[in-house]
Amino acid sequence: MAATTIRLSSYLCYLLWIVQVLSVNRDNFKTCDQSGFCKRHRNVQPGNSPYVVLADSLKITDSQISVHLLNSKTNVRLGLDLYGLQGNTARVKINELEPLKPRYEIPVGDVLIGEPKQQNLKVLDRGSGSVTLGLEKSKIVLSYSPFRVDFISGEEPLVSINSQGLLKFEHFRKKPGWVDKLTSVFSWFSQPFREAQPEEQAPAEPTEEEKKEEEGEKKEEDVKEPEQEEESGLWEETYKSFHDPKLNGPSSVGIDVSFPGFENVYGIPEHAESMALKTTKDTDPYRLFNLDVFEYELYNPMALYGSVPVMWAHNEKSTVGIYWNNAAETWIDISSTTADKNFFSKIADLVKGNTEMAQMDTHWFSESGIIDIFVMLGPRPKDVFKQYAALTGSTELPPLFAISYHQCRWNYNDQDDVRNVDANMDVYDIPFDVIWLDIEHTDGKRYFTWDAHKFPASKDMLNGLSVKGRKMVTIVDPHLKRDDNYKVYSDAKNRDMMVKGSNGVEYEGWCWPGSSSWPDFLNPEVRRWWASKFQYNEYDGSTPDLYIWNDMNEPSVFNGPEITFHKDVQHYGGFENRDVHNLYGFYVQKATAEGILMRSNNEQRPFVLTRAFFAGSQRFGAVWTGDNMGEWSHLKVSNPMLLTLNLAGITFSGADVGGFFRNPDSELQTRWYQAAAFQPFFRAHAHIDTKRREPFLLPEENMKIVRDAIRLRYSYLPFWYTLFYHGYRSGETVMSPLWVEYPEDKSTFKMDDQYLLGSSLLVKPITEQGSTGTTVYFPGNSDVWYDTETYQSYAGSQSTYVNAPLGKIPVFQRGGAIVPRKMRVRRSSSLMATDPFTLVICLNKQGEALGDLYVDDYKSYAYRNGNYIHRAFSFKNNILQSSNADPNGRGSSKEWVEKLVIVGFPKAASSVHITVAGNSQSLHHSYDSATRILTVRKPEVNIATDFTITIQ
Known part of the structure; x- marks a missing residue:
């Protein structure tokens, strides 16, 4: 009876997943028009910024400038800190001066590998309207009114911040009384069977303390941006049937970053898009919000599984970039314009003739957090990669087996199936290093377990692979089946380690096991606990030749808004999911990699594949491009997708060979193997409903060609290994665009x-x-x-x-x-x-x-x-x-x-x-x-x- 219940639960989850995400139903994912903060930032018109620098607040130290910014329309003040960093890099931070509660900042040592090393700033000029600073071979000009920051090398402008005047910073505030009343009305209509209320009494005379509080609220309202009072979505939003209350009101931040002299920008994965990013004049902005997107569409700015908010601009003379250090949902608009040469002629001797100067304008806005921008000034491509690696780290040197060929599908049925695949690869002389097991190998989707009927002797199976120098990878997802008899879940529950709903109760959603909960990986103690589960005495049946795959870690929640967490889910430190969403998968992979390290006393290199990722994920393993399709168009788009990932530091990356969904014909499979043999991560993978397509099942002619491609990969392993070594040492790309x-x-x-x-x-x-x-x-x-x-x-x-x-x-x-x-x-x-x-x-x-x-x-x-x-x-x-x-x-x-x-x-x-x-x-x-x-x-x-x- 129990087994029947488990199978029914899994089947229902599979149906729910299909219904939710089949064929990229766009209704499952927000557009900008359905996102209040996206609309508000897009509605800000270019022009003179209302923000000005209060020169009398300016403080200059050896490597830092601190100053107040005043919104001249609302009298709101912000704090600006500008730092010089080693390696021709700078940092610009803007935050509330005295927020009602701390705004989320990513802890140093997680994404950033440490506190960035500062570099002296030399004051070159200090006038009444600006201050000019020297940073290595570059200059930084902070203009006072309107506020803007420009970065110049020689006499060439490279990066401008707030030159379009799009800075918008929504500060935390207390909810006005009229919003409470509106919410009460909304609540009343949502309770058709509510109990009768007692007769309303006359309000009591407010106390002196209440009067002071009310006066403070009025003053606070005086500095609000006036147009916001008329806008919807400030204190709550509804998307489909999902309600999103915002206890501290709107909290988004945004600003424009321009690249004068440039015609191309790159980066901000993950999108199924060309490498050179397109303008978004007639589309939504590019979105960074980690989501489980089934059979994703190509060449559009929709969000996918991972987010790396780094962008490069390149021309014949220079390569520069910015890293937007924010883990909240983020949108980026891109447009192509011409630079304001009149302005630059005042701060640099660059105007030569009447030729217009091209410019790429980008507009970045996130739902919460602060503005924290790292500006990397190159000047050449490999310089900016090194500068970015100095901030977020480089790809760790993988073990050799990890850059070899991997054989996977959802699912290899049992130990006999694994044994037969392994034997047939040898019969046909096809080399491979790793065979993978998907969710069906577990006991009812309980991770860290084995199905006792299908895999009764996992160690024997693993040792049988090991004698041929081979490994196994099993899937370990972050959703835990809510079953008190499942020791991993019960242990986490008893330790109060799960993310909470807005009501403070353990969050419940649906994923592969059915009713599930999720450990709060934002909590360092939870990550240590998770890492301990990979010890051999905890993960029963594992051996040193077993490695790990983290899937569904966006996280994927089948019955959640946009198939993920609600925005008001509570995380460690009192922060909401809206503040930290794009970090969840990053922390899952980090904790898993640390677990594999722990089991070998930090002596053996781990291998962990992740679907969700963020800046810095390159330090913990490999990434793949998710649930692609067995179509020629998806083979083609894998090249720009992987190039973009490499440009964003995620160099150990690949796409499922043959496509995850559908049944590619033999020609497509053959060409896909040939392409993937020369891509960094080389894994074949297929959906449970596809036909079996191990390479030895291809027609003989195709099998021989595929075998030759795989053998070719193995012949080049010394070259690949050396490339990864260089990437580890310097942050260089492994797979590079020609420029x-x-x-x-x-x-x-x-x-x-x-x-x-x-x-x-x-x-x-x-x-x-x-x-x-x-x-x-x-x-x-x-x-x-x-x-x-x-x-x-x-x-x-x-x-x-x-x-x-x-x-x-x-x-x-x-x-x-x-x-x-x-x-x-x-x-x-x-x-x-x-x-x-x-x-x-x-x-x-x-x-x-x-x-x-x-x-x-x-x-x-x-x-x-x-x-x-x-x-x-x-x-x-x-x-x-x-x-x-x-x-x-x-x-x-x-x-x-x-x-x-x-x-x-x-x-x-x-x-x-x-x-x-x-x-x-x-x-x-x-x-x-x-x-x-x-x-x-x-x-x-x-x-x-x-x-x-x-x-x-």
């Missing part, structure tokens, strides 16, 4: 159907049905590019049609790059650990090339103690040199160099010698004059050793 490496090439600024891996590989996936070729743009005036399969060469700075039949992936190595590979086919990456390297050396027009390789134990944190190898390779004057790129690396390895493939070599060699520690010996070699490839075999030198190979 990152070719910042002056305007033709690349909107290009998002091809991309670079590091600076060495150019990838142009086939994303059109029936295509047997594609036009590839090869950047770089002086560059040459080589097809990685045929080694045919292509000149840079031109577009060329390249044949690409079904078995072909258009991938090209840049001349001048040395790429390390491993060419032996193994069943999993860990079995490749001691395999030798092949160095593919593609020469540039000068006959030279550079490259590097990073090696460690591929799984632990021993590299933090110097147990790693970082080699630098240089080919010049027909000599290859391998030297230590980092003297702090003191590691050792059993890996060695097996072969050199030198592409673009002009003629046959008479001899090749290797010299190690003064000893020289000749090497076998051969030359193909048709392809101009010199192959050098068996140098047989340990990768950690300095060596020189000389060609004559």
Whole structure:
């Protein structure tokens, strides 16, 4: 009977989910017109800002300016703090001076990795209408009336704040009496069977204390923005059947940020959108509000699963950016205009001729919190990535298995199913590293458990995978089944760890288990408790080879407004969900990653995949683009979506291969595998109602092509691993738009159907049905590019049609790059650990090339103690040199160099010698004059050793 009840509950939840979200019913998700604060901010008209700087309140210290801002229309005062930060970065904070209660600010050390290090500001000029400050090579001009802040490099304006005069800051206030009366009327009509009320009595004479309080309320009302009294949605809103009361009234904040001299802006994921963001003149603004969006639509500004409020602007001269440090629901309008050169001529000597200067205007507004803007002044792409990583951290170096191939579906039915998939991958010689289990592996959707009938011996199953070097990932979602016999739920309940409704009672909603509650991950103590649940004695049946997947952590609430929490859900510290919503999934992943760390005494690197994310999520694992569809359009959009995630610091990201929903045909599956083999996170996944589509089930021709694509991924693992190392050290992107490496090439600024891996590989996936070729743009005036399969060469700075039949992936190595590979086919990456390297050396027009390789134990944190190898390779004057790129690396390895493939070599060699520690010996070699490839075999030198190979 109990099992029947569980199945019925799950079935009802599935139906509810389908009804709620099927085919992106737009009625399930708000538009700007249905959001009171969005409408209010959009209605603010550009012009002179009512806010002015009160110069007599100005205080200047070594690295900070503090001053009061006055709204000249309402007499409201705000506090402005402007900081100089190390790394050519600044910070602008605006807050209420004396709020009725603290406004939410994200705790330092969570999203921001620490308190940003300050940099001295030099006062360059202090006039009656402005103050000019020096920050490294940049200038900051604070104008008094109207208030605005401009950032200038040399004589070029880069960023302007409040130049359009759109600053709007809704302060906390006490509810006016007329609102209470209106609410009472609303309440009366909502209670058809209310009890009879006693006869109304004459009001008592107010006490002196009440008179003072009333007088204070009147004064407070005097400074309210007058137009707000006539607007709806200030104290409560209703969306569909969901009521949203606001006890402290409207609390939104917003301001404009302009980028003079720029025509393109990028970032603010997650949207199924082009990489270069579009103007929102005729659409809603871009929305950042983490939501469970089923079969999401493409090329629109609707919110999706994650939010990273960072934006870059790029032109031929500069790259700059801002990070909006706010976790509330946020909307961003974008428009293309021209800069006010008359204004800039007063503060910078930049007006040359009558040519108009392009400008991108953006308008940011959030439902609550404060205005906290970090301005990153570059000046080049890699500079801004480093500046952003200094704030929110870089992608942690993943274990090698995590960047290999993952096999997943909802769901592998039982242990026999897992065993059969694992065995068939071996039968067909298809390598893979991880097999995944979705929600059906649990005991009635109770996470941290196993279905005793389907998975009676989970450790045996895990150990069977482990002997082949493979791992397993199980899903652990944040919703907990409300069942007092479920120890995880009962433990959290007894410790009072759940989020609360507005009434202070444990919040209840529906998700996969049926009636569910959610731990309050905003509470550090709850996160520590959650992390403890991954200990082997808590997660029974787990082993060191089991890793975790956090899904539904937006959070998804099937019967909630917009399929998530109510806005007035109560969190740790007395804050509402409206203040912190976009952080919930971030904290779930953070706590999970810390749990995986704890179980190994902080020695082994964790792997955690998350669907919901925020700025800083890159420190805790990987992200995927959610519930995509098995359609060509979704394959195509995966490229700009992943490029945008990389630009926003979420470099370890991917899209479900084949699409989560629907049944892709064999051609689409084949092309998707080829594309994903050259994307950072490589996982196939499918919905429970789709046909089985493991790669070995494809028609033989397609299976072989897919197998080749997966094997190709494995051959490039040394290259991928080195890319992730660089990203970890410097915040660099792994998958990059072309303008990152070719910042002056305007033709690349909107290009998002091809991309670079590091600076060495150019990838142009086939994303059109029936295509047997594609036009590839090869950047770089002086560059040459080589097809990685045929080694045919292509000149840079031109577009060329390249044949690409079904078995072909258009991938090209840049001349001048040395790429390390491993060419032996193994069943999993860990079995490749001691395999030798092949160095593919593609020469540039000068006959030279550079490259590097990073090696460690591929799984632990021993590299933090110097147990790693970082080699630098240089080919010049027909000599290859391998030297230590980092003297702090003191590691050792059993890996060695097996072969050199030198592409673009002009003629046959008479001899090749290797010299190690003064000893020289000749090497076998051969030359193909048709392809101009010199192959050098068996140098047989340990990768950690300095060596020189000389060609004559």
